[in-house]
Amino acid sequence: MRAHEAGALHADISHQGPAWLRTPADVNALVPALWPRSVTRGADGAVAVAGLSVRDIAAEFGTPVYVLDEADLRSRCRDFRAAFPTEDVYYAGKAFLCRAVVRMIAEEGLHLDVCTGGELATALSAGMPPERMGFHGNNKSVAELSRALDAGVGRIIVDSFTEIDRLTALARERGVRPRVLVRVTVGVEAHTHEFIATAHEDQKFGFSLAGGAAATAAFKILDEGVLELRGLHSHIGSQIFDASGFEVSARRVLALQAQIRDARGVELPELDLGGGFGIAYTTQDDPANPQDLAKRLRKIVDSECAAENLAVPHLSIEPGRAIVGPAVFTLYEVGTVKDLDGLRTYVSVDGGMSDNIRTALYDASYSATLASRASTAQPLLARVVGKHCESGDIVVKDEFLPADVQPGDLVAVPGTGAYCRSMASNYNHVPRPPVVAVRDGQARLIVRRETEDDLLALDVG
Template identity: 90%
Template sequence: MRAHEAGALHGEIGGRGPAWLRTPVDVNALVPQLWPRNVARGPGGALTVAGLDVRDLAAEYGTPAYVLDEGDLRERCREFRAAFPDADVYYAGKAFLCRAVVRMIAEEGLFLDVCTGGELATALSAGMEPARIGFHGNNKSVAELTRALDAGVGRIIVDSFTEIDRLSALARERGVRPKVLVRVTVGVEAHTHEFIATAHEDQKFGFSLAGGAAAAAAFKILDEDVLELRGLHSHIGSQIFDAGGFEVSARRVLALQSQIRDARGVQLPELDLGGGFGIAYTTQDDPASPHDLAKRLRKIVDGECAAENLAVPHLSIEPGRAIVGPAVFTLYEVGTVKSVPLGTGGDAADGRAYVSVDGGMSDNIRTALYDASYSATLANRTSAARPMLARVVGKHCESGDIVVKDEFLPADVQPGDLVAVPGTGAYCRSMASNYNHVPRPPVVAVREGRARLIVRRETEDDLLALDVG
């Protein structure tokens, strides 16, 4: 939403009549922190990205489509590199990965995290230097680990005792000594959705710190001396705005570093604090800049190392959403508009408009899965019509098929209009599905007045090609 919290939309704000008549909302405004940096409104009112009119993009590539502002993405890469000049910045590929994005982040000097064989294959096929790849995952298969070793992946983040044994056996067979980090579950309660909080004890990732498994894993690797233990890894979750969780995590992980030093006389040279840095999906979100993040994290690490009498380790971070999330918006076409009363009086004028678009939960599952909030705007024109409370919904056979729960759109929005939803670069295309046999949308990269297709639209032939029955 652009101006108000959802809870304020349904009440009266002085005077008589429905709230939308008395709420000062400019439905044509673009709130800068919600949109890619090269998005604006053109002279005719339509959105432009890097100088290209979205109506032309829709005509050429169809809708729905993910539109990537390549200049914005590259600038965010540079900002993280500048903010963390003495650290390794790993782009978290799970947010969104394709060969073009691999090349973009490599050209901007970033490392890359992958967490499956498919992501690794994408990275290698795009020419990513294997030594600059880190391999995550709680259940890496023998085939995946074999491919990582044969490719020369720079580091593997081990997640279980089974994986340590599996990787050690493969390393012995090949006569190699891969670099590893131990993923530590630090018991931090991150202020985010339950499904994307990853540092509390009762979940699948990592070795428990409180239960002693993390220390046991580190000692096992050191004692067996097959794998090269470089350091510890902690990731507390995603879409996090509060630095307090990182402070607690760093304190606990560095205390384990101190314990390892005292027990084995080894000071581990690296520390990875993960990612999960939040972005603005609505005006209620206030993300920190990379510079502020770097200042806070460095202060935390320096302070805890001094307290533990440790040399400051080489730091790694893993932004994914914070780089690609704000750089993309999804462009839809409106199919139907339906008014539904909200009050007991049955007055549709004091209700909500359901604006149905030609995509939905198959291209953005986050609203249904995480109760995520998004914003939206009329994209093909501006409007002088009154604001109306709208819910942008998809075309799928689910009542939970909601893209934007609450937003003010102009009351004259109609079939054929274009609607744009910002902040869809992370976990939208990467989690997209073919629910209801809907082909997945394309990804169109725009830079300096030129557009190019980097992931093509799926077709019905693509869907049927897999159906061998």
């Protein structure tokens, strides 16, 4: 069942009709596009992942807890690897990174993109081959660049003239010639939230194409001859469903490739079109599958290279959300249910903006389901909220839950693999939740829950 065929069960409220148009069966249903592939609702009504009931997960690990379907994550890695067999697929570690995930993506044949020293340290500690890594970031420190060079990171995506000078000096000191890509700001306005659109001109990333900085950066690297310029990089944003942005981006970046060839006689061998491929958070989202993405991107690149009389460069992409996002759901326990005289019902859970800031930060939309049991009660329009001292502490803005939802119930929110645990905080001194990987009916802890002792260990006053 495609997301748009499932009706507006989990849609934004503007797309929903009154609650009486929903049935208990609708509310109990799990829309496949929104959940990890092994998730089902058992005969007892409880949600299960890879054959393991969420009741058992909650009993062993507590709530809130991020639940990762390992087979689902691995299958999505394989989907991208199969769709891009001759290209390089870099998993974008910023979406979610821990040592277990590093090992999973390495075993499935993917490369890894990191953007801080901490992500680099995590990858190296998990045994990721450094030559299969790329290093992003708009303000890489001398220490971070030094560690990347000493580790032998396969490529560094340079983001400013300061960084070019900094990296050049470090490379000279070490007598090495690191491979670099120039990040180009192509002026494409991705159809996404302002804070996650990264290719328009007025933002912190990359070198401006329109202003000439991108060409100047490439010429500087080529003329100095210390760094090995392998190609250009463009990333236009996140949660993108429309391929037209990639078409415009590729056209502009490849025009710069041609400009570099004409000016310096060098045809750069690589092109990275970034990531940002969208996933289904609600039934209103209809993302493309990796095979369709691959066909579209190849067609775009082949066409633009032909127009510029360029050899087709070696292509790479950077999916993060599209791999880990759908593979994880967050499991909460209901603490209170508050009805505001028919205006709205607030279902408060034991987490909130400390484990998922995206609703508050990006106005992101999520779905939810009663996970510990099925219900024959009529649907109730609810808002799932957290326990923090903020009115904006909202997990799911509008969702139909059974009218008999009550304290002690478990509620699951799908699509939380990307940018939830990685952006989690200790707001209100709440320890961050654990991550549990489930496979073949067995659960294992891959990131443990923080404790109050962890919080106090940092407080040296």
